[in-house]
Amino acid sequence: MLYNILVPLSEYLSFLNVFRYITFRTAYAAITALVITLVFGPYVIRKLKEMSFSMKSKGYEPERHKVKEGTPTMGGVMIVGSAAISTLLWADLRNPYIWIVLLLFMGYGLIGFVDDYKKTILKNPNGISPRQKSGGQLFFAVIATFLVLYVDKTGVSTKLAMPFFKNLVINMGYLYCLFAVFIMIGTSNAVNLTDGLDGLAITPSIIAFVTIGFMTYLTGNYKFANYLNIIFVPGAGEVAIFCGAMVGAGLGFLWFNAHPASVFMGDVGSLSIGGALAGVAIIAKHEIALAIVGGIFVMETFSVILQVGYFKMTKGKRLFRMAPIHHHFELAGWSETKITVRFWIISFILALIALSTLKLR
Incomplete structure (x- = not known):
């Protein structure tokens, strides 16, 4: 909005030319969020607590998770809103x-909101049915792909x-x-599965948005795209501003989600983050790079x-102590902080590998 209002005025006030630069607006989008x-x-x-939007145990988590009951969830509304x-x-x-990435972001956030509402207020631990959730994800993914x-x-x-x-x-x-469509649905569900420990999902998401956002900026710049021999997508660079906003919103959320968490993102956060991340990668033509930088989500x-699969094949035996794999490490005796920090380190390394693909071709 500021771009559309202020850039035309730069003809009279030259200092407003700074709003033409995607890098400037991306930085301030992050700060604003x-x-x-x-x-x-x-x-x-405080409002989530008052409205009883709090975490309820499903009964199969590791024992230490029982102390988390009552912690507000649906904190993802902060990420989506900001x-x-x-x-x-x-x-x-x-x-x-x-508008395409915002549609996907808000649409998946809506699905997550309804799911969280049923889990908390309606006290249905399973939330909406898998068919309803998949149907909603498919609906927005198809629309985004068509657009x-x-x-x-x-x-x-x-x-x-x-x-x-x-x-x-x-x-x-x-x-x-x-x-x-597969990437959008798969990524949203992958982030959702990863969101099981304090700060575990949000930091790899921040790292992923920094990485994919940088790639998006390069993709939308003809000179950089030509030099790096990557696909040039006119207009895609503007999406880096959304990525900047997601980084800022994610850092702000991490302030409250760091162990011990004051709030959890819930499905409204994890589904919207995953869907938007996939949408940006598709627009920027860096789908494979997304799989690399989002390796933690893939692993989970x-x-x-x-x-x-192993449980069904062996008729009752388990490959891991518990899945997703972060629970396996919990039951192996790792502290929650150790798991999250080590997963963050892996995410950072994967981001460097993803960035290296820009030149290794």
Whole structure:
């Protein structure tokens, strides 16, 4: 909004030219979202407590999780609200990619909100049914995919670039639609599975948004994209501002979510974060890089898949002590802080590997 209001005035006030730069607006989008979250966070947490939006045990978590009962959940509304407000304030609202990623972000947040509401207020520990949740995720993923294809005027939206290979770009055609929908649903569920310990999901998400946001900026800049031999997507660079807002909102949320957590993000946070992260990667044509930088989310998801598959194949035996895998390490005696910090370190290393793909091709 500020871009649309102030840039036309730069003809008369030259110092307003700074609002033309994506890097400037991305930085201040992060600061704005951070300030909003820190200022309004205590009020939101207090209201969540008053309205009884608090964590309820499902009965199968490790014993130490019982002390977390009663901690407010649905703190993801802080992330959704602050990131959305900051994006609308600093982004060029004429850019269609901004609206696509916001649609996905808010849509998945809505699904998570309904799920959290049923778990807390309606006291249904399972929330909405898997069919309802999957149906909602599919609905918004299909709409977002269609809009990305519709907006694309250069024919790159169905192409998949393979990192580490200089000229290996696969045009998937209409199969890309299925691929994109799978990524959005899969990533949102993966972040949701990871959200099991204080600070465990939000920090890898922040790292992922920093990484993918930087890649998005390069993708939207013709000179950088040409130099790095990556797919150029006109207008995609503006989405870096949303990524900046997500980084700021995530850091603000971590202030309250650090161990011992004062609030949990709930499904409203994890589903919206995962969906938006996938949406940005799809717009920026860095889908494979997302799988690398989001390796923690991939690991958590595959631990559940392997656990269920092994349990069925062996008729009752377990591959891990408990899945997702962070619970396995809990039962192995690791402290919660040790697990989260080590997972953060892994996320940082994976981010460096993902960034290296920009040149290793």
